[in-house]
Amino acid sequence: MSIGFDYTNMMASVLGPERGISEAELEGLRPRAEAIHRDLLVRREEGFLPFYELPFDKGPVDAVLTLAGELCRQFENVVVLGIGGSALGTLALFRALCPLHHNFLPRKERGGGLRLFVLDNVDPVGVSETLDLLAPAETVFLVISKSGSTVETMSQFSIALDWVSRSVGTSFRDHFVLVTDPVSGALRKLAADEGYRSCSIPEGVGGRFSLFTPVGLLPLALAGVDIRALLAGAASMAERVTLENFRENPAYLNAALQYLAYGKGLRISVMMPYSDRLRDLADWFRQLWAESLGKKVDLQGNLVHVGPTPVKALGTTDQHSQVQLYMEGPFDKVVTFLSPDDYGCDLAIPSLAGASGLAYLEGHTLAELIRCEQQATAVTLTQNGRANCTLSLPAVTPESVGALIYMLEIQTLFAGGLFGVNPLDQPGVEEGKDFTYALMGRPGYEEKKEEFSRAFQRQSRYLL
Numbered sequence: 001m002s003i004g005f006d007y008t009n010m011m012a013s014v015l016g017p018e019r020g021i022s023e024a025e026l027e028g029l030r031p032r033a034e035a036i037h038r039d040l041l042v043r044r045e046e047g048f049l050p051f052y053e054l055p056f057d058k059g060p061v062d063a064v065l066t067l068a069g070e071l072c073r074q075f076e077n078v079v080v081l082g083i084g085g086s087a088l089g090t091l092a093l094f095r096a097l098c099p100l101h102h103n104f105l106p107r108k109e110r111g112g113g114l115r116l117f118v119l120d121n122v123d124p125v126g127v128s129e130t131l132d133l134l135a136p137a138e139t140v141f142l143v144i145s146k147s148g149s150t151v152e153t154m155s156q157f158s159i160a161l162d163w164v165s166r167s168v169g170t171s172f173r174d175h176f177v178l179v180t181d182p183v184s185g186a187l188r189k190l191a192a193d194e195g196y197r198s199c200s201i202p203e204g205v206g207g208r209f210s211l212f213t214p215v216g217l218l219p220l221a222l223a224g225v226d227i228r229a230l231l232a233g234a235a236s237m238a239e240r241v242t243l244e245n246f247r248e249n250p251a252y253l254n255a256a257l258q259y260l261a262y263g264k265g266l267r268i269s270v271m272m273p274y275s276d277r278l279r280d281l282a283d284w285f286r287q288l289w290a291e292s293l294g295k296k297v298d299l300q301g302n303l304v305h306v307g308p309t310p311v312k313a314l315g316t317t318d319q320h321s322q323v324q325l326y327m328e329g330p331f332d333k334v335v336t337f338l339s340p341d342d343y344g345c346d347l348a349i350p351s352l353a354g355a356s357g358l359a360y361l362e363g364h365t366l367a368e369l370i371r372c373e374q375q376a377t378a379v380t381l382t383q384n385g386r387a388n389c390t391l392s393l394p395a396v397t398p399e400s401v402g403a404l405i406y407m408l409e410i411q412t413l414f415a416g417g418l419f420g421v422n423p424l425d426q427p428g429v430e431e432g433k434d435f436t437y438a439l440m441g442r443p444g445y446e447e448k449k450e451e452f453s454r455a456f457q458r459q460s461r462y463l464l
Protein backbone atom coordinates (compact mmCIF):
# COMPACT_ATOMS: atom_id res chain seq x y z
CA MET A 1 0.00 0.00 0.00
CA SER A 2 2.04 2.94 -1.19
CA ILE A 3 1.97 6.20 0.68
CA GLY A 4 3.25 9.05 -1.48
CA PHE A 5 5.51 11.73 -0.02
CA ASP A 6 6.00 15.00 -1.90
CA TYR A 7 8.52 17.19 -0.08
CA THR A 8 9.38 19.56 -2.94
CA ASN A 9 8.01 22.55 -1.04
CA MET A 10 10.39 21.91 1.87
CA MET A 11 13.48 22.33 -0.26
CA ALA A 12 15.78 25.34 -0.64
CA SER A 13 15.55 25.10 -4.44
CA VAL A 14 11.89 26.14 -4.07
CA LEU A 15 11.75 28.08 -0.78
CA GLY A 16 15.19 29.67 -0.81
CA PRO A 17 18.11 28.94 1.55
CA GLU A 18 16.80 30.68 4.67
CA ARG A 19 13.84 28.38 5.32
CA GLY A 20 14.23 25.72 2.68
CA ILE A 21 16.44 22.68 3.10
CA SER A 22 19.39 22.23 0.80
CA GLU A 23 20.73 18.98 -0.58
CA ALA A 24 23.97 19.69 1.30
CA GLU A 25 22.10 19.99 4.61
CA LEU A 26 20.29 16.72 4.01
CA GLU A 27 23.48 14.95 2.97
CA GLY A 28 25.22 16.42 6.01
CA LEU A 29 22.83 14.39 8.17
CA ARG A 30 23.78 11.12 6.52
CA PRO A 31 26.43 9.94 9.05
CA ARG A 32 24.08 10.67 11.96
CA ALA A 33 21.16 9.06 10.18
CA GLU A 34 23.19 5.92 9.62
CA ALA A 35 24.31 5.83 13.24
CA ILE A 36 20.71 6.23 14.47
CA HIS A 37 19.61 3.50 12.08
CA ARG A 38 22.26 1.12 13.38
CA ASP A 39 21.30 1.91 16.96
CA LEU A 40 17.62 1.24 16.23
CA LEU A 41 18.51 -2.08 14.59
CA VAL A 42 20.52 -3.19 17.61
CA ARG A 43 17.81 -2.15 20.06
CA ARG A 44 15.18 -3.86 17.93
CA GLU A 45 17.22 -7.08 17.80
CA GLU A 46 17.72 -6.95 21.56
CA GLY A 47 13.94 -6.74 21.98
CA PHE A 48 13.75 -3.18 23.31
CA LEU A 49 11.54 -1.87 20.51
CA PRO A 50 8.82 -4.51 20.28
CA PHE A 51 6.32 -2.30 18.47
CA TYR A 52 8.36 -2.84 15.27
CA GLU A 53 7.15 -6.44 15.23
CA LEU A 54 3.47 -5.85 16.00
CA PRO A 55 2.21 -6.03 12.39
CA PHE A 56 3.76 -9.49 12.04
CA ASP A 57 2.57 -11.03 15.29
CA LYS A 58 -0.44 -13.15 14.32
CA GLY A 59 -1.10 -14.70 17.76
CA PRO A 60 -2.54 -11.62 19.50
CA VAL A 61 -4.68 -10.83 16.45
CA ASP A 62 -6.27 -14.26 16.47
CA ALA A 63 -6.94 -13.92 20.22
CA VAL A 64 -8.46 -10.46 19.72
CA LEU A 65 -10.73 -11.73 16.95
CA THR A 66 -11.90 -14.68 19.03
CA LEU A 67 -12.71 -12.41 21.97
CA ALA A 68 -14.37 -9.87 19.68
CA GLY A 69 -16.58 -12.62 18.23
CA GLU A 70 -17.63 -13.65 21.75
CA LEU A 71 -18.41 -10.06 22.79
CA CYS A 72 -20.29 -9.31 19.58
CA ARG A 73 -22.63 -12.20 20.35
CA GLN A 74 -23.31 -10.85 23.85
CA PHE A 75 -23.51 -7.06 23.45
CA GLU A 76 -24.75 -4.14 21.35
CA ASN A 77 -22.43 -1.38 22.58
CA VAL A 78 -18.76 -1.13 23.45
CA VAL A 79 -17.38 1.75 25.50
CA VAL A 80 -13.64 2.39 25.66
CA LEU A 81 -12.44 3.82 28.97
CA GLY A 82 -8.95 5.14 28.36
CA ILE A 83 -6.99 8.30 27.69
CA GLY A 84 -4.05 9.41 25.53
CA GLY A 85 -2.53 6.47 23.72
CA SER A 86 -5.28 4.25 25.09
CA ALA A 87 -7.96 6.19 23.21
CA LEU A 88 -6.65 8.50 20.47
CA GLY A 89 -5.72 5.79 17.97
CA THR A 90 -9.10 4.12 18.32
CA LEU A 91 -10.88 7.44 17.89
CA ALA A 92 -8.79 8.26 14.82
CA LEU A 93 -9.35 4.93 13.11
CA PHE A 94 -13.01 4.69 14.05
CA ARG A 95 -13.48 8.05 12.30
CA ALA A 96 -11.32 6.95 9.35
CA LEU A 97 -12.76 3.52 8.73
CA CYS A 98 -16.39 3.56 9.90
CA PRO A 99 -19.07 5.83 8.50
CA LEU A 100 -19.99 8.92 10.49
CA HIS A 101 -23.42 7.45 11.26
CA HIS A 102 -22.03 4.02 12.28
CA ASN A 103 -23.67 4.14 15.71
CA PHE A 104 -27.05 4.95 14.19
CA LEU A 105 -27.06 2.11 11.66
CA PRO A 106 -28.91 -1.17 12.20
CA ARG A 107 -26.53 -3.95 13.31
CA LYS A 108 -26.53 -5.66 9.90
CA GLU A 109 -25.39 -2.50 8.15
CA ARG A 110 -22.55 -2.14 10.66
CA GLY A 111 -21.16 -5.45 9.33
CA GLY A 112 -22.22 -7.06 12.60
CA GLY A 113 -20.10 -4.60 14.60
CA LEU A 114 -21.06 -2.98 17.88
CA ARG A 115 -21.77 0.68 18.44
CA LEU A 116 -18.51 2.22 19.67
CA PHE A 117 -18.10 5.03 22.21
CA VAL A 118 -14.83 6.35 23.59
CA LEU A 119 -14.74 8.10 26.95
CA ASP A 120 -11.36 9.76 27.15
CA ASN A 121 -12.19 12.60 29.50
CA VAL A 122 -13.57 12.95 33.01
CA ASP A 123 -15.96 15.78 32.31
CA PRO A 124 -19.05 14.65 34.26
CA VAL A 125 -21.29 15.92 31.47
CA GLY A 126 -19.60 13.83 28.78
CA VAL A 127 -19.57 10.70 30.95
CA SER A 128 -23.17 10.93 32.12
CA GLU A 129 -24.50 11.87 28.68
CA THR A 130 -22.79 8.84 27.17
CA LEU A 131 -24.11 6.48 29.83
CA ASP A 132 -27.60 7.93 29.35
CA LEU A 133 -27.49 6.74 25.75
CA LEU A 134 -26.83 3.13 26.72
CA ALA A 135 -28.54 0.16 28.34
CA PRO A 136 -26.19 -1.50 30.88
CA ALA A 137 -27.28 -5.01 29.96
CA GLU A 138 -26.27 -4.44 26.33
CA THR A 139 -22.94 -2.73 27.02
CA VAL A 140 -19.39 -3.96 27.41
CA PHE A 141 -16.60 -1.68 28.69
CA LEU A 142 -12.97 -1.98 27.65
CA VAL A 143 -10.87 -0.57 30.46
CA ILE A 144 -7.61 0.29 28.71
CA SER A 145 -4.57 1.40 30.63
CA LYS A 146 -0.97 0.31 30.20
CA SER A 147 0.00 1.47 33.69
CA GLY A 148 -3.26 0.25 35.20
CA SER A 149 -3.46 3.29 37.43
CA THR A 150 -4.34 6.34 35.32
CA VAL A 151 -6.64 8.40 37.48
CA GLU A 152 -9.08 9.35 34.72
CA THR A 153 -9.52 5.78 33.50
CA MET A 154 -9.76 4.31 37.00
CA SER A 155 -12.41 6.84 37.99
CA GLN A 156 -14.45 6.08 34.88
CA PHE A 157 -14.05 2.36 35.59
CA SER A 158 -15.44 2.76 39.13
CA ILE A 159 -18.42 4.72 37.84
CA ALA A 160 -19.12 2.22 35.07
CA LEU A 161 -18.81 -0.72 37.50
CA ASP A 162 -21.33 0.84 39.81
CA TRP A 163 -23.66 1.71 36.91
CA VAL A 164 -23.57 -1.82 35.49
CA SER A 165 -23.80 -3.58 38.88
CA ARG A 166 -26.90 -1.66 39.86
CA SER A 167 -28.59 -2.95 36.74
CA VAL A 168 -27.31 -6.49 36.14
CA GLY A 169 -26.30 -7.55 39.67
CA THR A 170 -23.66 -10.21 40.22
CA SER A 171 -22.88 -10.81 36.55
CA PHE A 172 -21.34 -7.31 36.30
CA ARG A 173 -17.82 -8.70 35.65
CA ASP A 174 -18.92 -10.07 32.28
CA HIS A 175 -19.38 -6.47 31.13
CA PHE A 176 -15.72 -5.53 31.48
CA VAL A 177 -12.52 -6.45 29.67
CA LEU A 178 -9.30 -5.10 31.14
CA VAL A 179 -6.55 -4.26 28.65
CA THR A 180 -3.30 -3.66 30.49
CA ASP A 181 0.29 -4.65 31.22
CA PRO A 182 0.86 -8.43 31.16
CA VAL A 183 2.27 -8.57 34.71
CA SER A 184 2.15 -5.35 36.69
CA GLY A 185 -0.32 -2.69 37.79
CA ALA A 186 -3.63 -2.52 39.62
CA LEU A 187 -5.71 -3.60 36.62
CA ARG A 188 -3.63 -6.73 36.04
CA LYS A 189 -3.99 -7.66 39.71
CA LEU A 190 -7.72 -7.07 39.57
CA ALA A 191 -8.03 -9.26 36.48
CA ALA A 192 -6.17 -12.06 38.27
CA ASP A 193 -7.93 -11.69 41.65
CA GLU A 194 -11.47 -11.08 40.43
CA GLY A 195 -11.57 -13.09 37.23
CA TYR A 196 -12.21 -10.30 34.75
CA ARG A 197 -11.54 -11.04 31.10
CA SER A 198 -8.30 -9.36 30.07
CA CYS A 199 -5.87 -8.71 27.23
CA SER A 200 -2.19 -7.84 27.46
CA ILE A 201 -0.34 -4.88 26.05
CA PRO A 202 3.08 -6.35 25.24
CA GLU A 203 5.87 -5.26 27.53
CA GLY A 204 7.95 -2.43 26.11
CA VAL A 205 5.11 -1.02 24.00
CA GLY A 206 4.21 2.41 25.39
CA GLY A 207 0.70 3.87 25.17
CA ARG A 208 1.23 6.10 22.15
CA PHE A 209 2.85 3.28 20.17
CA SER A 210 0.21 0.71 21.11
CA LEU A 211 -2.43 1.07 18.41
CA PHE A 212 -1.51 -2.29 16.84
CA THR A 213 -2.01 -4.15 20.15
CA PRO A 214 -5.37 -5.01 21.77
CA VAL A 215 -5.49 -1.31 22.82
CA GLY A 216 -6.65 -0.38 19.31
CA LEU A 217 -7.29 -3.75 17.71
CA LEU A 218 -9.98 -4.95 20.13
CA PRO A 219 -12.30 -1.91 20.01
CA LEU A 220 -11.81 -1.54 16.26
CA ALA A 221 -12.52 -5.23 15.64
CA LEU A 222 -15.67 -4.88 17.79
CA ALA A 223 -16.80 -1.98 15.62
CA GLY A 224 -16.33 -4.16 12.54
CA VAL A 225 -13.02 -2.80 11.24
CA ASP A 226 -10.90 -5.29 9.28
CA ILE A 227 -7.93 -5.40 11.66
CA ARG A 228 -6.04 -7.97 9.60
CA ALA A 229 -6.08 -5.52 6.68
CA LEU A 230 -4.93 -2.75 9.02
CA LEU A 231 -1.93 -4.83 10.10
CA ALA A 232 -1.25 -5.96 6.53
CA GLY A 233 -1.01 -2.26 5.61
CA ALA A 234 1.47 -1.66 8.43
CA ALA A 235 3.48 -4.72 7.39
CA SER A 236 3.59 -3.45 3.81
CA MET A 237 5.25 -0.25 5.06
CA ALA A 238 7.75 -2.09 7.25
CA GLU A 239 10.30 -2.70 4.54
CA ARG A 240 10.36 0.92 3.33
CA VAL A 241 10.75 2.39 6.80
CA THR A 242 13.71 0.19 7.68
CA LEU A 243 15.82 1.08 4.64
CA GLU A 244 19.18 2.34 5.81
CA ASN A 245 19.42 4.97 3.07
CA PHE A 246 17.38 7.72 4.68
CA ARG A 247 16.68 9.40 1.33
CA GLU A 248 14.64 6.35 0.26
CA ASN A 249 12.98 5.81 3.60
CA PRO A 250 9.89 8.07 3.97
CA ALA A 251 9.86 7.84 7.78
CA TYR A 252 13.53 8.75 8.15
CA LEU A 253 13.39 11.38 5.42
CA ASN A 254 10.37 13.16 6.88
CA ALA A 255 11.97 13.09 10.34
CA ALA A 256 15.15 14.58 8.84
CA LEU A 257 13.24 17.32 7.03
CA GLN A 258 11.22 18.21 10.12
CA TYR A 259 14.39 18.25 12.21
CA LEU A 260 16.28 20.50 9.78
CA ALA A 261 13.26 22.79 9.46
CA TYR A 262 13.13 23.05 13.28
CA GLY A 263 16.76 24.17 13.18
CA LYS A 264 15.73 27.00 10.86
CA GLY A 265 13.15 28.24 13.35
CA LEU A 266 10.15 26.32 11.94
CA ARG A 267 9.21 24.96 15.33
CA ILE A 268 5.51 24.34 14.79
CA SER A 269 4.48 21.23 12.93
CA VAL A 270 0.95 21.46 11.49
CA MET A 271 -0.79 18.31 10.34
CA MET A 272 -3.59 19.25 7.98
CA PRO A 273 -5.68 16.40 6.58
CA TYR A 274 -7.83 17.32 3.60
CA SER A 275 -10.29 14.65 4.56
CA ASP A 276 -12.96 14.39 7.25
CA ARG A 277 -12.12 10.73 7.62
CA LEU A 278 -8.47 11.52 8.43
CA ARG A 279 -9.18 14.47 10.69
CA ASP A 280 -8.64 12.68 14.01
CA LEU A 281 -5.42 11.11 12.84
CA ALA A 282 -3.91 14.51 13.55
CA ASP A 283 -5.01 14.15 17.21
CA TRP A 284 -3.31 10.78 17.47
CA PHE A 285 -0.15 12.14 15.83
CA ARG A 286 -0.18 15.20 18.09
CA GLN A 287 0.31 13.02 21.18
CA LEU A 288 2.92 10.88 19.42
CA TRP A 289 5.01 13.87 18.33
CA ALA A 290 4.51 15.95 21.50
CA GLU A 291 5.16 13.33 24.18
CA SER A 292 7.99 11.70 22.23
CA LEU A 293 9.98 14.79 21.27
CA GLY A 294 9.08 17.50 23.79
CA LYS A 295 11.88 17.08 26.33
CA LYS A 296 13.79 19.06 28.92
CA VAL A 297 17.00 17.03 28.79
CA ASP A 298 18.79 15.15 26.04
CA LEU A 299 20.23 11.66 26.24
CA GLN A 300 23.41 13.00 27.85
CA GLY A 301 21.43 14.83 30.53
CA ASN A 302 22.00 18.34 29.11
CA LEU A 303 19.23 20.87 29.53
CA VAL A 304 17.81 21.35 26.00
CA HIS A 305 14.08 22.19 26.20
CA VAL A 306 13.51 20.87 22.73
CA GLY A 307 10.58 19.69 20.61
CA PRO A 308 8.40 20.78 17.72
CA THR A 309 4.87 21.85 18.67
CA PRO A 310 2.28 19.77 16.81
CA VAL A 311 -0.86 21.57 15.67
CA LYS A 312 -4.01 20.16 14.13
CA ALA A 313 -5.78 21.76 11.19
CA LEU A 314 -8.43 20.49 8.79
CA GLY A 315 -8.70 21.26 5.09
CA THR A 316 -10.75 22.96 3.83
CA THR A 317 -12.28 24.12 7.14
CA ASP A 318 -9.12 25.77 8.45
CA GLN A 319 -8.52 27.67 5.23
CA HIS A 320 -11.19 29.91 6.68
CA SER A 321 -9.68 29.93 10.14
CA GLN A 322 -5.96 29.25 10.70
CA VAL A 323 -4.54 29.58 7.19
CA GLN A 324 -4.36 33.39 7.36
CA LEU A 325 -1.82 32.93 10.16
CA TYR A 326 0.07 30.25 8.24
CA MET A 327 0.35 32.52 5.17
CA GLU A 328 1.26 35.82 6.79
CA GLY A 329 2.20 35.20 10.41
CA PRO A 330 5.63 34.25 11.74
CA PHE A 331 7.85 31.95 9.71
CA ASP A 332 7.67 29.18 12.28
CA LYS A 333 5.60 26.37 10.73
CA VAL A 334 5.84 23.32 8.53
CA VAL A 335 2.48 22.20 7.17
CA THR A 336 2.04 18.49 6.38
CA PHE A 337 -1.01 17.81 4.26
CA LEU A 338 -2.69 14.39 4.37
CA SER A 339 -4.50 13.83 1.13
CA PRO A 340 -6.40 10.82 -0.24
CA ASP A 341 -6.18 10.37 -4.03
CA ASP A 342 -9.60 8.76 -4.05
CA TYR A 343 -12.29 9.93 -1.63
CA GLY A 344 -14.34 6.79 -2.17
CA CYS A 345 -17.43 8.74 -3.18
CA ASP A 346 -18.19 11.98 -4.92
CA LEU A 347 -20.97 14.53 -5.29
CA ALA A 348 -21.60 16.46 -8.48
CA ILE A 349 -22.28 20.16 -8.02
CA PRO A 350 -25.52 21.00 -9.84
CA SER A 351 -26.30 24.40 -11.30
CA LEU A 352 -27.63 26.95 -8.84
CA ALA A 353 -30.56 28.44 -10.68
CA GLY A 354 -30.73 32.22 -10.47
CA ALA A 355 -27.34 32.72 -8.79
CA SER A 356 -25.12 34.91 -10.90
CA GLY A 357 -21.39 34.27 -11.14
CA LEU A 358 -21.59 30.67 -9.90
CA ALA A 359 -22.11 28.91 -13.21
CA TYR A 360 -18.42 27.89 -13.25
CA LEU A 361 -19.10 25.36 -10.48
CA GLU A 362 -21.62 23.39 -12.50
CA GLY A 363 -20.31 20.08 -13.76
CA HIS A 364 -17.55 19.93 -11.14
CA THR A 365 -17.60 17.71 -8.06
CA LEU A 366 -16.80 18.11 -4.35
CA ALA A 367 -13.78 15.77 -4.67
CA GLU A 368 -12.45 18.02 -7.42
CA LEU A 369 -13.08 21.09 -5.30
CA ILE A 370 -11.36 19.77 -2.15
CA ARG A 371 -8.38 18.56 -4.24
CA CYS A 372 -8.09 21.94 -5.99
CA GLU A 373 -8.25 23.73 -2.62
CA GLN A 374 -5.45 21.60 -1.20
CA GLN A 375 -3.26 22.26 -4.22
CA ALA A 376 -4.11 25.97 -4.15
CA THR A 377 -3.21 26.17 -0.44
CA ALA A 378 0.09 24.34 -1.00
CA VAL A 379 1.07 26.59 -3.89
CA THR A 380 0.11 29.77 -2.05
CA LEU A 381 2.00 28.73 1.08
CA THR A 382 5.04 28.04 -1.08
CA GLN A 383 4.76 31.39 -2.86
CA ASN A 384 4.74 33.00 0.57
CA GLY A 385 7.90 31.11 1.49
CA ARG A 386 6.14 28.66 3.82
CA ALA A 387 7.43 25.08 4.10
CA ASN A 388 4.89 22.35 3.34
CA CYS A 389 4.77 18.75 2.21
CA THR A 390 2.11 16.19 1.31
CA LEU A 391 1.57 12.61 2.41
CA SER A 392 -0.90 11.05 0.02
CA LEU A 393 -2.93 7.88 0.44
CA PRO A 394 -4.40 6.04 -2.57
CA ALA A 395 -7.70 5.92 -0.61
CA VAL A 396 -8.73 5.84 3.05
CA THR A 397 -8.70 2.07 3.72
CA PRO A 398 -7.53 -0.11 6.62
CA GLU A 399 -4.41 -0.93 4.57
CA SER A 400 -3.49 2.66 3.80
CA VAL A 401 -4.04 4.04 7.31
CA GLY A 402 -2.19 1.03 8.76
CA ALA A 403 0.76 1.90 6.53
CA LEU A 404 0.60 5.60 7.41
CA ILE A 405 0.46 4.97 11.16
CA TYR A 406 3.42 2.61 11.05
CA MET A 407 5.38 5.15 9.02
CA LEU A 408 4.62 7.96 11.49
CA GLU A 409 5.61 5.78 14.45
CA ILE A 410 9.01 4.96 12.94
CA GLN A 411 9.40 8.62 11.89
CA THR A 412 8.90 9.64 15.51
CA LEU A 413 11.40 7.12 16.81
CA PHE A 414 14.01 8.28 14.30
CA ALA A 415 13.25 11.94 15.05
CA GLY A 416 13.99 11.14 18.72
CA GLY A 417 17.48 10.10 17.59
CA LEU A 418 17.98 13.32 15.61
CA PHE A 419 16.79 15.53 18.45
CA GLY A 420 18.97 13.48 20.79
CA VAL A 421 16.14 12.68 23.22
CA ASN A 422 14.42 9.57 24.48
CA PRO A 423 11.21 9.31 22.42
CA LEU A 424 9.77 6.59 24.63
CA ASP A 425 9.32 8.41 27.95
CA GLN A 426 7.18 11.34 29.13
CA PRO A 427 8.60 12.54 32.47
CA GLY A 428 6.99 15.98 32.24
CA VAL A 429 3.50 14.51 32.41
CA GLU A 430 4.22 12.83 35.73
CA GLU A 431 4.84 16.09 37.64
CA GLY A 432 1.26 17.30 37.10
CA LYS A 433 -0.11 13.87 37.95
CA ASP A 434 1.52 14.03 41.39
CA PHE A 435 -0.32 17.25 42.29
CA THR A 436 -3.61 15.68 41.17
CA TYR A 437 -2.97 12.68 43.43
CA ALA A 438 -2.13 15.05 46.29
CA LEU A 439 -5.33 17.06 45.81
CA MET A 440 -7.44 13.90 45.57
CA GLY A 441 -5.98 12.73 48.90
CA ARG A 442 -3.86 9.79 47.75
CA PRO A 443 -1.81 8.44 50.67
CA GLY A 444 1.89 9.29 50.44
CA TYR A 445 1.29 12.62 48.71
CA GLU A 446 0.85 14.79 51.83
CA GLU A 447 4.06 16.77 51.21
CA LYS A 448 3.08 17.33 47.62
CA LYS A 449 -0.19 18.79 48.87
CA GLU A 450 1.65 21.33 50.99
CA GLU A 451 3.91 22.17 48.07
CA PHE A 452 0.81 22.66 45.96
CA SER A 453 -0.81 24.99 48.49
CA ARG A 454 2.29 27.19 48.64
CA ALA A 455 2.58 27.32 44.85
CA PHE A 456 -1.14 27.93 44.39
CA GLN A 457 -1.10 30.87 46.79
CA ARG A 458 1.82 32.43 44.92
CA GLN A 459 0.04 31.90 41.62
CA SER A 460 -3.33 33.31 42.66
CA ARG A 461 -2.41 36.89 43.49
CA TYR A 462 -4.11 38.49 40.53
CA LEU A 463 -7.75 37.57 40.90
CA LEU A 464 -10.49 39.75 39.53
Ligand SMILES: O=P(O)(O)OC[C@H]1O[C@](O)(CO)[C@@H](O)[C@@H]1O
Pocket: 083, 084, 085, 086, 144, 145, 146, 147, 148, 149, 150, 153, 207, 208, 291, 426, 429
Ligand atom coordinates in the same frame (compact mmCIF):
# COMPACT_ATOMS: atom_id res chain seq x y z
O1 LIG B 1 -2.38 3.71 29.28
P1 LIG B 1 -2.19 4.52 30.54
O2 LIG B 1 -1.13 3.97 31.41
O3 LIG B 1 -3.49 4.68 31.26
O4 LIG B 1 -1.70 5.96 30.11
C1 LIG B 1 -2.49 6.84 29.39
C2 LIG B 1 -1.65 7.96 28.84
O5 LIG B 1 -1.02 8.65 29.91
C3 LIG B 1 0.33 8.94 29.57
O6 LIG B 1 1.14 8.05 30.26
C4 LIG B 1 0.76 10.31 29.98
O7 LIG B 1 -0.08 11.26 29.50
C5 LIG B 1 0.39 8.69 28.06
O8 LIG B 1 1.69 8.48 27.62
C6 LIG B 1 -0.50 7.52 27.95
O9 LIG B 1 -0.89 7.27 26.63
